[in-house]
Amino acid sequence: MSDSFSAVGGAPVRTLSGVQILATGSFVPDNVVTNADLSSLGCDPEWILQRTGIRERRHAPPEMTTSDMAVAAAERCLEAAKIDRSEIDLLVLGTMTPDRLLPATATRVQTRLGLQCGAIDVNAACAGFTYALTTAMQFVATGCSKKALVIGADANSRAIDPTDVKTYPLFGDGAGAVLLSAGSPEQGALAYTIGADGSGMELLHRPVGGAESPYQIGVEPNSWLLKMDGRPVFKWAVRLVEETTRQVLEASGLSTEQIDCWLFHQANVRILDAAVEALEIDRERVVMHMDRYGNTSAGSIPIALDETVRAGGIRRGDHLLMSGFGAGLAWGTIVWRW
Numbered sequence: 001m002s003d004s005f006s007a008v009g010g011a012p013v014r015t016l017s018g019v020q021i022l023a024t025g026s027f028v029p030d031n032v033v034t035n036a037d038l039s040s041l042g043c044d045p046e047w048i049l050q051r052t053g054i055r056e057r058r059h060a061p062p063e064m065t066t067s068d069m070a071v072a073a074a075e076r077c078l079e080a081a082k083i084d085r086s087e088i089d090l091l092v093l094g095t096m097t098p099d100r101l102l103p104a105t106a107t108r109v110q111t112r113l114g115l116q117c118g119a120i121d122v123n124a125a126c127a128g129f130t131y132a133l134t135t136a137m138q139f140v141a142t143g144c145s146k147k148a149l150v151i152g153a154d155a156n157s158r159a160i161d162p163t164d165v166k167t168y169p170l171f172g173d174g175a176g177a178v179l180l181s182a183g184s185p186e187q188g189a190l191a192y193t194i195g196a197d198g199s200g201m202e203l204l205h206r207p208v209g210g211a212e213s214p215y216q217i218g219v220e221p222n223s224w225l226l227k228m229d230g231r232p233v234f235k236w237a238v239r240l241v242e243e244t245t246r247q248v249l250e251a252s253g254l255s256t257e258q259i260d261c262w263l264f265h266q267a268n269v270r271i272l273d274a275a276v277e278a279l280e281i282d283r284e285r286v287v288m289h290m291d292r293y294g295n296t297s298a299g300s301i302p303i304a305l306d307e308t309v310r311a312g313g314i315r316r317g318d319h320l321l322m323s324g325f326g327a328g329l330a331w332g333t334i335v336w337r338w
Helices: 035-039 045-052 066-081 105-112 126-141 200-201 230-252 269-279 299-310
Strands: 013-017 019-027 032-033 056-058 088-094 118-122 147-155 173-182 188-196 261-264 317-328 330-337
Touching: 013 045, 013 126, 019 126, 019 188, 019 299, 032 066, 032 269, 035 118, 045 230, 045 269, 056 173, 066 147, 066 173, 066 299, 088 105, 088 126, 105 118, 118 126, 126 147, 126 173, 126 188, 126 299, 126 317, 126 330, 147 299, 173 299, 188 200, 188 230, 200 230, 230 269, 230 330, 261 299, 299 317
Parallel strands: 088 118, 088 147, 261 317
Antiparallel strands: 013 188, 019 173, 032 056, 147 173, 188 330, 317 330
């Protein structure tokens, strides 16, 4: 059953119940890169901490790919779920750092996990997990899929220019996964919205490497790496988080006090601080791991969710709010009943 409400940029707010998260899993590489480690690149460790809230991040070793991290997170999720893998009939991977441009990285993950199912890549950058989750839950809620594995994974350290001292320190590598199945009518997305505004694509993008501008001899070095205009992206994110949060809360009939766990994309502590202040949120209920992992893009929200679940921080009937936002510009905000 689906209801629509007005939302940012005309994107509707809907509800989709009868879906549950059976299990979670996550993975981050062992290699810790501290702010002090980046000082040799011309980065001021204190500036990074004060401006972003990040103390350290994880970087994958050269031999580790996005699919490696996705598989590791998925294995931990499936171990927790304790199900027969033959029951999984859909895999959706959110990533902006695929192993290759072709084929979809999800197919590689599917094969390595020993699954016999459809496998889809979703590229919504840092909103990748919320897009992947909302895609998969449609299949489960309609009965087209019995169990769906949803993964958010990114090897960001491969896609950022190390000479860009304002951007390189922000990102880390990691992956998180959830397993969906049919649930009770009370469970699932009480309200959700996904949206995009392509007029902002130049603010955060990788300009070279696609069909528009293929790799070729003579191309400017590092032109294929991520480019970000940080100030307007920051202002947009602050507004976006507040507006979409208010919309899904209104649609769900819940107040901020009724949200037991806030899972915002871990982009910058100042964005989260602005959301906490504007929405008058109890900060103790806001999950933060950016100080340890930096911005892990599509891995951000599912890593936070898995760590919270494993710490016993979420119980049946709890209300969660997940909000992802990033390149596109794209966003997804969800109120979920556990």
